[in-house]
Each structure stands twice: as C-alpha cells, then as structure tokens.
Amino acid sequence: MSYHFEFSWLLQYYPQIVKGIVITIELISIGGVLGILLGTFCAWVRALGPAWLKPVVAAYVELIRNTPFLIQLFFIFFGLPSLGLQLSELTAANLAMIVNLGAYSCEIIRAGIQATPKGQFEAGASLAMTPFETFRHVVLVPSLQRIWPALSSQVVIVMLGSSVVSQIAAEDLTFAANFIQSRTFRAFEAYIVSTAIYLALAILLRQLLAVAGGFIFPRRLV
Amino acid sequence: MIEFTLWDILRNLLLAARWTVLLSLVSFIGGGAVGLGLLFLRISKRRSLRALAKYYIELFQGTPLLMQLFIAFFGLGLFGIDVPAWLAAGLALILWTAAFLAEIWRGCVEAVGKGQWEASASLGMGRLQQMRYVILPQALKVAVPPTVGFSVQVVKGTALTSIIGFVELSKAGTVVTNATFQPFTVYGLVALIYFALCWPLSKSSQILERKLNVAHRNH
Numbered sequence: 014m015s016y017h018f019e020f021s022w023l024l025q026y027y028p029q030i031v032k033g034i035v036i037t038i039e040l041i042s043i044g045g046v047l048g049i050l051l052g053t054f055c056a057w058v059r060a061l062g063p064a065w066l067k068p069v070v071a072a073y074v075e076l077i078r079n080t081p082f083l084i085q086l087f088f089i090f091f092g093l094p095s096l097g098l099q100l101s102e103l104t105a106a107n108l109a110m111i112v113n114l115g116a117y118s119c120e121i122i123r124a125g126i127q128a129t130p131k132g133q134f135e136a137g138a139s140l141a142m143t144p145f146e147t148f149r150h151v152v153l154v155p156s157l158q159r160i161w162p163a164l165s166s167q168v169v170i171v172m173l174g175s176s177v178v179s180q181i182a183a184e185d186l187t188f189a190a191n192f193i194q195s196r197t198f199r200a201f202e203a204y205i206v207s208t209a210i211y212l213a214l215a216i217l218l219r220q221l222l223a224v225a226g227g228f229i230f231p232r233r234l235v
Numbered sequence: 236m237i238e239f240t241l242w243d244i245l246r247n248l249l250l251a252a253r254w255t256v257l258l259s260l261v262s263f264i265g266g267g268a269v270g271l272g273l274l275f276l277r278i279s280k281r282r283s284l285r286a287l288a289k290y291y292i293e294l295f296q297g298t299p300l301l302m303q304l305f306i307a308f309f310g311l312g313l314f315g316i317d318v319p320a321w322l323a324a325g326l327a328l329i330l331w332t333a334a335f336l337a338e339i340w341r342g343c344v345e346a347v348g349k350g351q352w353e354a355s356a357s358l359g360m361g362r363l364q365q366m367r368y369v370i371l372p373q374a375l376k377v378a379v380p381p382t383v384g385f386s387v388q389v390v391k392g393t394a395l396t397s398i399i400g401f402v403e404l405s406k407a408g409t410v411v412t413n414a415t416f417q418p419f420t421v422y423g424l425v426a427l428i429y430f431a432l433c434w435p436l437s438k439s440s441q442i443l444e445r446k447l448n449v450a451h452r453n454h
Contacts, residue, residue: 016314079387079433080426081394083405088426091418169297176299180398187301200309208302215297 020202026193033189034210036103040185041172041218043107048114048171049164053153055119060126061148070119077116082174085109090181106178106185114171121163125156158230165222169215176211186210239415245424251407252428258403259390259432261325266332266389273337278344280362288337295334301395303327308399324396332389339385343378344370376447384440387433394429404428 023030058070077085089112090105100108129152137147157164179188190207194200276288295303308323347370355369397406408425412418 075434075437076426076430079391079437080429081391081405083394083397084408084422084426084429087405087408087418088422091412092422093419095417095419173297173299176301177395177398187299190302190305194309201306201313204302204305204310208298208306211299211302212294212297 016201018202019199020206022197022199023193023202023206026189026196029189029192030186030207030210032184033186033207034214036184036188037172037175037186037214040103040106040110040175040178040183041168044110044114044171044175045168047107047111049118049122049168051111051115052118052122053157055115056122056126057148059119059123061144074116074119077113078120082109082113083177083180085113086177086181102178102181102183105181106175106183109178110171110175113174114167117167117171118164121160121167122156124163125158125160126152128159129156154230155234158226158234161222161226161230165219165226168222169218172218173211173215239417241420244411244415244417244421247411248404248407248421248424248428251402252404252432254401254403255390255393255405255429256432258321258324258328258393258396258401259386262328262332262393263386263389265325265329266336269329269333270336270340273333274340274344275366277337277341292334292338295331296338300327300331300392301398303331304395304399320396320399320401323399324393324401328389328392328396331392332385335385335388336382339381340374340378343374343381346377347373380440380444380447383436383443387436387440390433390436391429 055070055074058066059074062070086105086109089109090100090102093100093105126148133151133155134144134147137151138144142150175185176187178185179191182188186207190203193203197203273288273291276284277292279285279288304323304327307327308318308320311318311323351369351373352365355365360368393403394405397403397409400406402410404425408421412421415421
C-alpha cells in the first residue's frame with residue numbers, strides 16, 4: 014500500500030517538459046489572439062451585421078458550444094483529410110482552439126456590445142460615421158472592457174482544455190507527461206508535476222490578462 | 236472487407252451514447268451533492284473552512300480535467316488500488332463538477348440581499364435554519380439557469396474519459412472510425428449526437444433565464 018514518491022526521475026526528462034510548456038504557451042498565444050479576433054467578428058455579425066450572415070454565425074456558435082472540444086479536434090485532424098485538407102498536429106490543434114474560442118468569445122463579446130448604451134451608436138451616427146466605423150471607433154473598446162474578466166476566464170479555460178491536443182500527438186505539456194509516464198512508470202509524479210505546472214500557467218495567464226487589460230483600456234468606464 | 240452502412244455506424248454510436256448519458260447523470264448528481272457540501276464550507280463563519288473550500292475550488296478550476304482524470308486513473312493504481320476506468324472517470328468528474336457548482340451557487344447565495352441574513356438572524360434562527368428557510372429558497376431561483384447551463388459542460392466533460400479508456404460516445408467514435416475508415420462521417424455523427432444531448436439543455440437554460448428575469452421585473 015505504501016508508495017514512495019521519487020521526483021528525481023523527472024529531472025532527466027526536463028527538456029521534454031520545457032518543450033511541452035513552450036508548445037502549450039504557443040498554442041494559447043496563437044489560439045487566444047486569433048480566437049478573440051474571430052469571436053469579435055462573429056459578435057459584430059450577430060449584433061450588428063448583415064441579416065444573411067446572422068444564421069450562419071448563430072449555427073456555428075451553437076454547434077461549437079454544444080459539442081466537446083475533443084470531438085472538434087478529432088473532426089479537424091482525422092475527418093478533414095478526407096476532404097483533401099491534411100493538417101499537421103500543431104496546425105490542427107491551433108485551428109481547433111481558434112474555432113472553439115471563437116464561438117465562446119463571440120457570445121461573451123456580444124453581451125458587451127449589447128450592454129453598450131444606444132446613445133453611443135446614435136452619437137457615432139450623428140458624426141456621419143458608418144455603422145461599421147461606429148462599431149470600430151466608438152463601441153468596440155468599451156464593449157471589450159466591460160466583458161474583459163469573462164473573456165480572460167474563457168482564455169484560461171481554453172488553455173486548460175488544450176491538454177487534450179496530446180491525443181493527436183501534438184507535443185504539449187500533457188504529451189510530455191504521458192511520455193515520461195510511459196518511460197518511467199512514475200505516473201503519479203509525472204501527472205502531479207504537470208498538473209502543478211498547469212496551475213501555475215493558469216494563475217500566470219490570469220495575471221497577465223489582468224495587466225494587459227489595464228494597458229489596453231487605460232480609461233475607466235463611465 | 237466488410238461494408239458498413241450509415242445505420243450500422245449510427246446504431247453503435249447511439250448504444251455507446253447511453254454511457255455518456257449515464258456518466259453525465261452520475262457526475263452531475265454526485266457533483267451536486269459534493270458541491271452543496273463545499274458551498275456550506277465556502278460560506279461558513281470559520282475562516283479556515285472558507286479557505287479550504289476556496290483552495291479546493293481553485294485547484295480543480297485551475298487544472299485541466301484531463302490531468303485530474305489521469306491522476307485518478309494512473310495515480311491511484313500505484314497505491315495498489317485497482318481502479319477501473321469507470322470508477323476513475325466518475326470520481327474525477329464528480330470532484331470537478333462539485334468545484335464548479337459550488338462556485339456558481341456561491342454567487343447565487345451572495346445575490347440574496349444581506350438584509351435577509353440579518354432579518355432571519357434577528358428572528359433567532361441558527362445558521363442552518365437561515366439557509367434552509369430563508370436563503371436557499373431565494374438563491375434556488377437564481378441558481379436554476381446557470382446550473383442547467385453548466386450541465387452542458389458536464390456532458391462535454393465526459394468525452395475526456397475516453398482517453399483513460401472508458402467506452403462512451405467519444406471512444407466508440409474512435410473505435411468505429413478504426414473499423415470503417417470513415418472519420419469524417421463518424422466524428423460528424425458523434426458531434427451531432429453530443430449536440431442533440433447538449434442543445435436542449437443550453438436552450439432550456441436560456442429560456443429559464445428569460446422567464447425568471449421577467450418574473451423578477453414584475454415584482
């Protein structure tokens with residue numbers, strides 16, 4: 014019944030762990046930025062965009078939000094090649110994360126746009142701005158500022174969810190943990206250490222987004 | 236080579252989806268029970284208990300569910316405990332669900348006005364009586380939509396248990412793909428089945444939210 018913890022096993026595998034951390038950070042950096050961009054575009058469509066595009070975006074958002082990330086990943090990596098679209102593991106992982114975060118952030122950002130007072134749109138229109146110019150220059154930034162905490166949480170959730178990409182052999186942190194586990198049979202140590210690293214990454218990412226929020230939105234909301 | 240019809244594929248996936256449903260129910264009910272306990276700790280008067288619940292929640296919300304599954308499955312095995320996949324899956328999902336539900340419900344309890352606590356205390360009610368007769372009935376009303384909404388996350392969370400070898404919808408998808416070489420069709424169908432399970436929950440959560448908001452406005 015007794016089990017002796019032996020973390021020194023992990024030391025010789027530190028290059029794998031570091032590589033895993035780097036890839037996890039790369040994935041969330043690319044996925045985070047492009048996902049929020051996609052989400053912003055979709056939110057614009059759902060709140061203010063052309064009528065014909067609205068149902069398309071609504072279907073995309075509903076479909077992604079109601080299916081597991083793992084299945085989205087498998088569909089992109091294993092399913093798309095039969096349409097002639099062959100992707101590398103990392104590209105597929107990134108694409109899945111962008112598509113996933115895009116749908117979630119769309120709903121969050123849309124809430125921010127809809128919370129914007131009507132007067133803001135009217136003010137933009139009175140300055141002879143087109144609806145898109147009003148959105149871009151008047152509405153967008155305060156909308157993002159309003160929902161920044163929720164958006165940050167979603168980015169952290171997607172980062173934690175990225176552990177699944179090890180299943181298509183993308184060499185992220187979980188892949189490293191599995192690799193070490195299969196070589197040393199030290200499952201407990203490998204998974205506890207990588208879980209601790211994920212926890213540290215999550216806390217770090219949250220802090221980073223909070224600080225970034227302060228830079229992007231220097232003015233307080235009135 | 237054997238030819239598989241679309242019906243063969245769909246039938247096998249639907250059979251496996253039963254386990255997804257069962258695991259979701261177990262996780263949601265078990266997680267709700269543990270989560271209720273956590274909620275009481277989280278809002279208790281003792282600071283140490285509050286801190287304990289807070290760290291538990293931060294730990295489970297700040298680490299990947301997949302890692303929690305791995306630790307439950309591979310980790311416990313090393314202590315000489317034989318952990319079947321379904322047990323590890325159920326255990327990890329219950330603990331994970333509890334953390335999220337406790338946090339959701341804390342928000343609902345805090346949404347009940349402070350005056351309600353004070354009023355019930357002034358009637359000489361104990362802490363448990365306050366919760367039972369005054370706070371929870373009001374918090375419950377606020378709690379229903381986000382709780383139903385979170386059940387969608389639980390259903391989607393069960394997909395990860397395929398990775399430790401529990402045969403549910405996702406695992407069946409992989410197995411069927413390996414037999415039929417039709418990943419596009421199979422994973423497409425798997426996604427549709429998950430959608431059919433989750434979408435009604437999402438929708439009812441939205442409808443409940445709207446209904447309860449309207450009820451609120453009429454007060």
